[in-house]
Amino acid sequence: MALSFRICSSSPLICRATLSNGDNSRNYHTTDAAFIRRAADLSEMSAGLTSPHPNFGCVIATSSGKVAGEGYLYAQGTKPAEALAVEAAGEFSRGATAYLNMEPGDCHGDHTAVSALVQAGIERVVVGIRHPLQHLRGSAIRELRSHGIEVNVLGEDFESKVLEDARKSCLLVNAPLIHRACSRVPFSVLKYAMTLDGKIAASSGHAAWISSKLSRTRVFELRGGSDAVIVGGNTVRQDDPRLTARHGQGHTPTRIVMTQSLDLPEKANLWDVSEVSTIVVTQRGARKSFQKLLASKGVEVVEFDMLNPREVMEYFHLRGYLSILWECGGTLAASAISSSVIHKVVAFVAPKIIGGSKAPSPVGDLGMVEMTQALNLIDVCYEQVGPDMLVSGFLQPIPDLLPVIPSEDATVEIDPSVDPFEPSIIFFYKTWDLYGSFSNFSPHPIRMPYGEENDDYMTWSSVEHYYQANKFVGVENPKAYDCVEKIRTARSPEEAALIGRSTLRQKPELVRNDWEDVKIEVMYKALKCKFSTYPHLKSMLLSTIGTVLVEASPHDLFWGGGREGEGLNYLGRLLMQLRSEYLGESSVSAEKTSSA
Ligand SMILES: NC(=O)C1=CN([C@@H]2O[C@H](COP(=O)(O)OP(=O)(O)OC[C@H]3O[C@@H](n4cnc5c(N)ncnc54)[C@H](OP(=O)(O)O)[C@@H]3O)[C@@H](O)[C@H]2O)C=CC1
Ligand SMILES: Nc1c(N[C@@H]2O[C@H](COP(=O)(O)O)[C@@H](O)[C@H]2O)[nH]c(=O)[nH]c1=O
Numbered sequence: 017m018a019l020s021f022r023i024c025s026s027s028p029l030i031c032r033a034t035l036s037n038g039d040n041s042r043n044y045h046t047t048d049a050a051f052i053r054r055a056a057d058l059s060e061m062s063a064g065l066t067s068p069h070p071n072f073g074c075v076i077a078t079s080s081g082k083v084a085g086e087g088y089l090y091a092q093g094t095k096p097a098e099a100l101a102v103e104a105a106g107e108f109s110r111g112a113t114a115y116l117n118m119e120p121g122d123c124h125g126d127h128t129a130v131s132a133l134v135q136a137g138i139e140r141v142v143v144g145i146r147h148p149l150q151h152l153r154g155s156a157i158r159e160l161r162s163h164g165i166e167v168n169v170l171g172e173d174f175e176s177k178v179l180e181d182a183r184k185s186c187l188l189v190n191a192p193l194i195h196r197a198c199s200r201v202p203f204s205v206l207k208y209a210m211t212l213d214g215k216i217a218a219s220s221g222h223a224a225w226i227s228s229k230l231s232r233t234r235v236f237e238l239r240g241g242s243d244a245v246i247v248g249g250n251t252v253r254q255d256d257p258r259l260t261a262r263h264g265q266g267h268t269p270t271r272i273v274m275t276q277s278l279d280l281p282e283k284a285n286l287w288d289v290s291e292v293s294t295i296v297v298t299q300r301g302a303r304k305s306f307q308k309l310l311a312s313k314g315v316e317v318v319e320f321d322m323l324n325p326r327e328v329m330e331y332f333h334l335r336g337y338l339s340i341l342w343e344c345g346g347t348l349a350a351s352a353i354s355s356s357v358i359h360k361v362v363a364f365v366a367p368k369i370i371g372g373s374k375a376p377s378p379v380g381d382l383g384m385v386e387m388t389q390a391l392n393l394i395d396v397c398y399e400q401v402g403p404d405m406l407v408s409g410f411l412q413p414i415p416d417l418l419p420v421i422p423s424e425d426a427t428v429e430i431d432p433s434v435d436p437f438e439p440s441i442i443f444f445y446k447t448w449d450l451y452g453s454f455s456n457f458s459p460h461p462i463r464m465p466y467g468e469e470n471d472d473y474m475t476w477s478s479v480e481h482y483y484q485a486n487k488f489v490g491v492e493n494p495k496a497y498d499c500v501e502k503i504r505t506a507r508s509p510e511e512a513a514l515i516g517r518s519t520l521r522q523k524p525e526l527v528r529n530d531w532e533d534v535k536i537e538v539m540y541k542a543l544k545c546k547f548s549t550y551p552h553l554k555s556m557l558l559s560t561i562g563t564v565l566v567e568a569s570p571h572d573l574f575w576g577g578g579r580e581g582e583g584l585n586y587l588g589r590l591l592m593q594l595r596s597e598y599l600g601e602s603s604v605s606a607e608k609t610s611s612a
Pocket of ligand 1: 276
């Protein structure tokens with residue numbers, strides 16, 4: 017019994033979910049399943065537009081089965097899906113049911129999503145899956161229930177085939193986040209294009225093109241939905257790829273090259289980092305002079321004692337990457353599969369035959385000798401894309417979170433009592449982490465003046481917006497002013513950071529002369545404003561007394577702590593300074609910290 021949706025043009029958006037056989041009798045399972053699937057589909061609307069982040073979608077349905085409003089999280093640090101949906105539904109929210117593909121993951125002490133539902137008068141909430149991250153799992157559900165709202169979780173409160181399928185769609189849209197919760201590597205997809213006779217290039221190595229233009233546009237979309245694209249050294253030497261997402265809009269992933277020898281061309285498309293960055297990962301000590309050359313072009317080089325796919329993926333997991341697209345040849349693909357870091361395979365099969373006993377194939381030697389050893393993909397999908405066939409499936413199932421659901425009463429609280437004899441370190445980085453609200457990307461707008469000598473207070477959507485914009489404040493150039501405005505109105509902290517960083521790199525003339533001297537002070541003022549504006553953040557900061565705060569950024573050696581503690585950790589230091597200031601222990605100025 018399929019469901020169809022009719023979108024009406026009236027405002028607020030009203031649609032009716034009708035049973036296609038005309039039967040309007042209430043079939044709760046079918047209706048719930050359909051709305052949850054819709055929430056899951058919605059949650060993916062930002063795919064390709066922004067960096068991968070937890071995907072949230074919310075559908076508000078009235079008791080008569082009408083969709084009154086819906087919303088999805090656009091990017092990390094933007095307005096929650098629940099708040100957008102109740103805004104769209106307006107008065108229709110009262111007594112309605114909210115369908116969420118995933119339990120809200122409000123940062124510690126923040127209740128924006130839950131409050132939106134409570135204040136709107138929502139009567140029932142249906143949740144596809146609990147939040148995968150342990151420190152958030154169960155808390156929003158508990159809180160909603162404490163407000164007298166009926167909360168049903170698929171697979172817990174009721175089960176059926178149709179609901180199980182809906183739950184699966186919720187698992188699929190947040191597979192990268194679930195992997196983050198359960199493993200130490202990002203969610204990885206191996207993508208390749210091969211001919212009907214299983215070749216990814218001709219014997220000469222020429223590969224442009226196997227798949228059709230339509231398929232290649234799909235690849236751009238896949239890139240846009242990934243945090244990074246990775247290739248091996250040979251693909252760089254052979255193809256000189258660009259690896260950008262050229263589907264017209266949105267997010268462009270970091271490009272990663274994995275090379276042991278570092279025997280790479282001096283000129284390559286990937287060394288042009290004006291639009292998007294490139295990271296070369298290599299064996300420690302490899303070709304130091306070439307490393308210098310890459311660094312001079314703005315390419316980051318990261319050395320590994322043991323360069324293998326698992327070590328590299330663990331590193332990018334620490335760096336906060338949720339999802340990686342492997343676009344390498346068969347040599348590196350085999351190594352990645354053998355290291356069990358590939359979770360999904362996406363293969364474009366073109367109706368072409370190239371032949372050649374030496375022509376490369378998508379996966380090199382895996383050491384298997386019998387067909388019984390073959391890896392069987394699960395949840396396989398087939399789709400025709402132009403003349404090509406797209407076959408995709410999972411090499412590893414998405415981990416099931418059900419067994420680790422906390423009991424009704426179990427709470428995951430931050431323990432404020434820290435043993436003074438055991439000074440501990442609190443690491444924070446991504447907003448979805450336990451202390452994610454310490455991140456500058458956390459969704460806490462601040463009101464700050466435009467520049468230091470200005471009384472013109474305005475709202476900045478996050479500390480990141482304010483900090484990035486300040487790079488260009490006060491510069492006598494209309495382009496600098498435009499840049500500040502672009503950053504101030506950026507939809508997400510991630511976009512603000514992108515504009516700020518790329519303009520600094522490409523148009524250094526727009527950056528204020530004293531930026532290096534004032535940036536710590538600018539940051540401190542913004543942090544002080546943020547923590548003073550939000551009492552729950554202040555109490556969270558104070559709860560960390562006795563601990564060392566470290567921004568766990570493995571690559572930012574100024575604001576972050578670095579990979580092995582080599583970073584200066586200025587963000588952590590400023591937060592500790594602010595904590596001391598609140599505790600009345602110190603009146604040390606930001607300038608003093610900067611000279612530490
Ligand atoms: N049709 C398609 O979808 C695609 C086709 N191709 C084609 O494939 C061919 C290249 O394939 P292939 O030679 O397999 O290239 P790869 O992209 O697999 O690169 C292999 C290289 O990866 C580097 N590497 C680093 N660490 C490892 C490791 N642990 N294990 C294995 N490799 C590692 C090495 O670089 P180094 O030697 O620098 O140390 C190695 O030589 C080209 O002809 C290209 O056009 C490539 C990608 C996709
Ligand atoms: N040949 C081939 C692919 N090859 C992959 O695409 C890369 C080139 O990307 P770009 O330089 O951004 O266009 C190349 O290095 C390899 O990783 N991909 C496909 O979808 N279809 C194809 O037929």
